[in-house]
Amino acid sequence: MKLCRERPEFAVDLASEMLGIPIPDYDEAIPYSECATDSVVRDLNADNVVLCREGGLARMGIILEIQQGQDKRKRFSWPAYQINIRHRIGAPVALIVVCPTSSVADWAAEPIETGHPGFVFQPLVLGPDNYPKLTTVSGTGELAEQMVLGTLVHQYAADSRRLFAAASEELAALPPDQAARYAEYMMRQLSERPRTILEALVQQETYPYQSKLLTDREARGEARGEARGEAKGAAEILIDVIEARGLSLSENQRRRIEQCTDTNQIRAWAKRAVTAPSVGDIID
Incomplete structure (x- = not known):
């Protein structure tokens, strides 16, 4: 949810306008650490957290999660995100899950039984059934985040092309650098077929941010090539550490490590590998 790092107030808009969450008075909304880790448990990191403050004091936190598919581990981590961040900031915290399909949205909206009487955690969900389809351009860029x-x-909707076209046109009202970043966010968050449709659309039209977008994508492509090489080396070292400790490494686990291109993720696994009792505790 890089959109909320660009404009933290967008998280407040989603919470108040689309989900009806009461927001206390505040004078600033700022990006906040996504880390929801307690010192005695494994790393917990939400996708994005925004902190609303008044006079420098926390008034409310908003956690935003993008959920592409069902993941039973989230039934445990989502309540932990809310509880730990609420404990840290000393203020109410809401958790919002954004889903691209109705089936995932229905799953994410299921109440989570925590085991404690009267404490049932209820995620707030935005999905195809309750997120508006915006096809009318504002001309000022004020709907950029909502459209992106x-x-x-709505990437799988029958009229997705109209939504892509409207969003692309809305971005044209933003400064070229910001518009290029938002366009890149759109492309990176889509699955392969919708992304192909969007890329073809952008190439057919002429937008002020096009040249900046293409230049940035080429530069990132070169950087990704270097990063993949770094990740491969880190993965090999991690496997060596696991084998040196005598831990049992399945073919699926080996493949997952070798195919990971996120160097930061591999480093996090490597820290766990020093003391973890099994490979499952390292990478799951």
Whole structure:
């Protein structure tokens, strides 16, 4: 949810306008650490957290999660995100899950039984059934974040091309650098077929941010090539550490490590590998 790092107030808009969450008075909304880790448990990191403050004091936190598919581990981590961040900031915290399909949205909206009487955690969900389809351009860029997120939520809709076109046109009202970043967010968050449709659309039209977008994508492509090489080396070292400790490594686990291109993720696994009792505790 890089959109909320660009404009933290967007998280407040989603919470108040689309989900009806009461927001206390505040004078600033700022990006906040996504880390929800307690010192005695494994790393917990939400996708994005925004902190609303008044006079420098926390008034409310908003956690935003993008959920592409069902993941039973989230039934445990989502309540932990809310509880740990609420404990840290000393203020109410809401958790919002954004889903691109109705089936995932229905799953994410299921109440989570925590085991404690009276404490049932209820995620708040935005999906194809309750996120608006925005096809009318404002001309000022004020709907940019809503439209960009809408391309993720409605990427499988029959009229997705109209949504992509409207979002692309809305971005034209933003400064070229910001518009190029938002366009890149759109492309990166879509699955392969919708992304192909969006890329073809952008190439057919002429937008002020096009040259900046293409230049940035080429530069990132070169950087990704270097990063993949770094990740491969880190993965090999991690496997050596696991084998040196005598831990049992399945073919699926080996493949997952070798195919990971996120160097930061591999480093996090490597820290766990020093003391973890099994490979499952390292990478799951």
